[in-house]
Amino acid sequence: MKKALIIIAVVLIVVFAVVLVAMRSMKAFTGRTAASIDKPSVLSIDLSREYPERSTFDFSRFNFSMKRETNFLGLIKAVEEAGRDDKIRAISLKIDGVGLSSSQFDEFAKAIDGFKESGKPVYAFMPSAGMGDLRAGCLADSLFMSPVSDFMLMGMAIMPMFFAGTAEKLGVGFDIIQMGEYKGVGEMFTEKALTEPLRENYTSLLDALFDGWLDFVSARRGISSEDLARYVDMGTFDAVDGFGMGLIDGIVYPQEYRERILSLVEDDDDRIVSISRYHSLKKPLSGKRKIAVIYCLGNIHSGKSQDSPFSRSFSIGDETFTKAIGDAADDDDIEAILLRVDSPGGSALASDFIWKSILDARKKKPVLVSMGGVAASGGYYISMGADSIFCEQNTITGSIGVVFMKIHAQGLMEKVGITVDGITRGEFADDFAIHKPMDAHAYEAFTRMSEKTYEIFTTKAAEGRGMAHEELLAVAGGRIWTGNQAVEAGLVDRIASFSEAIDATAKMVDIPRNELGIITYPREKGFWEIAFELRANPPLSSVLPEPIEKAISPVIDMITLFRPNEILALMPVVVITDR
Structure with a gap:
């Protein structure tokens, strides 16, 4: 039976390939080609x-x-x-x-x-x-x-979901340790509403985004911000x-x-x-003198990157990206490196490994960062070691803080009659067991570990930005900033577009615009290479309606990225505005 299924699969792949090639050939024969524009x-x-x-x-x-x-x-x-x-x-x-x-x-x-x-x-x-x-x-x-x-x-809104009530009904608990008063990423599991620090942080962020919208439309349409606000309220x-x-x-x-x-x-x-x-x-950016553009997109985790062509989602695996950065640094044909970062963060350990590879690359050639929509928490971690950091005015960044989480199902197991008995050696041997919450000794130990990780994060950020540690702490603590605010806080060098960042990278190594070419990392895969790697089932996020996917994405991120004994540097919320 298994052999027959393999034969059928091979036949289907061959038929699929023949049909696609035939369709492409027919289109080339009968359809309009990309002829030059002469009128x-x-x-x-x-x-x-x-x-x-x-x-x-x-x-x-x-x-x-x-x-x-x-x-x-x-x-x-x-x-x-x-x-x-x-x-x-x-x-x-x-x-x-x-x-x-x-x-x-x-x-x-x-x-x-x-x-x-x-x-x-x-x-x-x-x-x-x-x-x-x-x-x-x-x-x-x-x-x-x-x-x-x-x-x-x-209008615009930031409306995170909270699952503490659901956890209570199920008998599930979450042990959360957060470094940074404003971090808040674990509060979706422990609270039923916004805490005051998180409300303050989100209010500042939303005011900046909404005021920016008013200013933009007001200037372009010649309408006062007051009138526009009134139209929104209508x-x-x-x-x-x-x-x-x-x-x-x-x-x-x-x-x-x-x-x-x-x-x-x-x-x-x-x-x-x-x-x-x-x-x-x-075909722009195809000149002979090259810079590397390394796309750092998605959550940061240990191991190799996991990309999905179905949902057009990407991830940042430390093995994949330390290799990509190292390869670009060692390639004599690459004169400089630009990282395009669009990430809410993830594993603190994986972020640190990527940060180190950036420092090593800087010893050989310039390394710059262009922030996309989000470069927060671990996304900021991997950016802070660069020679220069650029962002757009509405980039979401900062969120310098860490979180440790342990899940237990003590109440649920009691409800369904499951008991656990065992033999342990070592004071903390059963503290990650599913049947019980952490005890006071475990909280103390993992709080120390989290504090050390936060100290490392903030110390390296201060060094990277040329700031005193106390000065950096004043803008850290898990606070989220827009690009404009981040520039004022000293976390980013200046507002610049991706295109402008490419020009700045080329300028650092004296490449004229007409000679500039880019090489993309990680290597772009061809159609057939991707097609043969597809799995039978697309990821969950690709089959959910978009509003639901966006609303629960912080939960999916936490569940996907969580590993026992690992600390996360992850932004706590997805900002949803009407596009």
Whole structure:
């Protein structure tokens, strides 16, 4: 039976390969190829889709596209190139939800502003408008909605879930030791509401994000922040009202908007160029002199990285990344290294190993960091050893603190009649047993261990930032900062986009822009290599509805990353705003 199943599997793989190759060949024969742009055209950008940090293939919904997706850096470079390209007359934005993170949006806005400096217009159409849609629409010179469209400006919120009540009902307990008054990552299991330090921290963070939204929209639309706040408190209203408020420039149906865009290119549909087609033609950053871009994305853990093409999720395994950093440092063709960090943290031990590999690499060549949407806790740990740290104004960073957790099921076992008896040697032999909580001696021992880890974390952070230890402690303690706040606190050097960080890295080793090329680490795998590595079952996060996935992701992170005897450096919450 087993042999028959193997034969069937091999046959299916071969058939699958033949079909894909045939489809690709047919598309190349009959479809439109990425011919050069030789007539005035409009660049079309769909902001409703995601632009992943790392280039990969679209395996979502079993699409199995053999063409690499345009990654975020490709999006930015394509917009920058379009500003210099005489054949690109305008940009048209499709805004039906926004797939960019807050920090990615900041960089995209800079790129669009650079495009507009060339004197070319930007148009946008929104079928409906939430907070993120309106912010994106403000990038356009002319923003349109349909007569039956609605605004749903529902505000922003940080609303973590708490499971202490659930644990009580189940008879499950959590022994939590946290270093940092504001750390809070374990409080989801021990509390039923926000503690005062956590409420203070989240209030500061949310105020900064909401005020930033008000300032951005106010400046772009010429509406006072007070009026905008009032519109948000109204919640919902239609496009006609929005037009009267000055939030949009016109009311047209989608067909009429398309006609308007086609009129710019003599009604030639082939001259509406997608961002993926345009990027494939231009191939930026392919010069002979190389820098390494190392993508540090996802949770940090011991061992090898675990990536999933189904959910487009990545992780940072210390074995994988110490090797990647070491390989880039030892490669004589690589002149400098830039780490792109987008991580809420994870294992403190694994973070320290990666930090050490960065220090070793700095002995051979410059190492810089560009922070993405989140570079907090362990994500900050792996960043703090670099020569320079850059972030966007809405990057979430800081959260310098550690947490230790032990789970027990004493109450549950009593309810179902399970008893435990045993023989031990050593005072702490049974303190990680599932049937009992830690005793006072264990709490004391693991508190000392946690305090030592926190001292190491803060000492190394102070050394990396050139600060006195006491000065660093004043901005540590688990506090979460936006990028702007982190710069003021001295945790980051300056606000800069990913593209600007690449330019700064090249400048450190005197590489002219027209000679600059990048090599990506970890090595990008080909389609077939990924396809043959796929497991039968996608991870849990890929099959859950997106709102549920986001809400419970801190819990999944804690459960996934937790190992007995290991201390975590993990950010306590996911910030959910209306994109």
